[in-house]
Structure formats: C-alpha cells, structure tokens
Amino acid sequence: MIPGLAIILCFQLAGEVATRALGLPVPGPVLGMILMVAACAMRPRLTTRIRPVAEGLLANLSLFFVPAGVGVVAHLALIREQGVALAVAIAVSTVLAIAIGALVFQWVSRLTGTTDPNAVKSGKGAR
Structure with missing residues (x-):
C-alpha cells in the first residue's frame, strides 16, 4: 500500500514541479493526475499497483469534506x-x-x- 501511495504522490509532485517550472495555468495535482493517467495507459501494470490505494482513498472521500x-x-x-x-x-x-x-x-x-x-x-x- 505504501508503494502505491508513494507513486500517486510522486505524480502529484511531478505535476507541481512542471506547473511551477513552466508557469502553466493548471493546478499541479491536475497535471499530475493527467500524467498518471497517461502512465497507466502506457503501463497497465502501474494501474494494478495503485488500485488498492486509489480505492481506499475513494472509499474515504467523504473525510475530505x-x-x-x-x-x-x-x-x-x-x-x-x-x-x-x-x-x-x-x-x-x-x-x-x-x-x-x-x-x-x-x-x-x-x-x-x-x-x-x-x-x-x-x-x-x-x-
């Protein structure tokens, strides 16, 4: 579970870095999510590694409110x-x-x- 969470957070970090470095008008987490979707499309095995963490986050999404x-x-x-x-x-x-x-x-x-x-x-x- 921790490696999956680390992968998700690395994509968020990559999105933040890219947004700030390039001065893009897109929030870093959104760009990170786009990068993660592209990576999952290219490497389906990545999807299986982050699926348990993603399902856990989605199951507890109400806590974010x-x-x-x-x-x-x-x-x-x-x-x-x-x-x-x-x-x-x-x-x-x-x-x-x-x-x-x-x-x-x-x-x-x-x-x-x-x-x-x-x-x-x-x-x-x-x-």
Missing part, C-alpha cells in the same frame, strides 16, 4: 452577511454552465453532422 464543513462553520457570520450574493452567484453560474454545455453540444453536433442525441450512445450519427 470535513475541512470544508469546518470552514463553513468558521465563517458563518460572513456567509450570513453575504448569503444572498452567494446564492445568486451559485444559481447564475449553474444556469450559465448548463446553457453553455447545451450550446457546445449543439455546436459539436452540427460540426459532426449528428442530429440524433441517442447516436452518442451507439456511436452512429444520423446524417
């Missing part, structure tokens, strides 16, 4: 003060994200000539 909950409680006065603005910002950003996703889907379907939304599942496009 405890600090966020503590942060909410610690800043409860600020949330009360700015609650309406936060709610509006969350609602507007959610609606915008859904609308932009729909527009991108329409653009891609026009670009590929696919008009049947069920064609994505079957891999066939109605042309």
Whole structure:
C-alpha cells in the first residue's frame, strides 16, 4: 500500500514541479493526475499497483469534506452577511454552465453532422 501511495504522490509532485517550472495555468495535482493517467495507459501494470490505494482513498472521500464543513462553520457570520450574493452567484453560474454545455453540444453536433442525441450512445450519427 505504501508503494502505491508513494507513486500517486510522486505524480502529484511531478505535476507541481512542471506547473511551477513552466508557469502553466493548471493546478499541479491536475497535471499530475493527467500524467498518471497517461502512465497507466502506457503501463497497465502501474494501474494494478495503485488500485488498492486509489480505492481506499475513494472509499474515504467523504473525510475530505470535513475541512470544508469546518470552514463553513468558521465563517458563518460572513456567509450570513453575504448569503444572498452567494446564492445568486451559485444559481447564475449553474444556469450559465448548463446553457453553455447545451450550446457546445449543439455546436459539436452540427460540426459532426449528428442530429440524433441517442447516436452518442451507439456511436452512429444520423446524417
């Protein structure tokens, strides 16, 4: 289990180093995860080494929300003060994200000539 955790942390470190060295606008852990996925695709044996650790982390993922909950409680006065603005910002950003996703889907379907939304599942496009 420790070697698997060391591998995951090494990929995170590699992502952090690459992001800072190259000045990339991507968080280091995200770049590390991309590197890890690429490495797992090239070397499937690596997947078997990190699988137990990854499954353990995913099984206990809810523990990572405890600090966020503590942060909410610690800043409860600020949330009360700015609650309406936060709610509006969350609602507007959610609606915008859904609308932009729909527009991108329409653009891609026009670009590929696919008009049947069920064609994505079957891999066939109605042309």
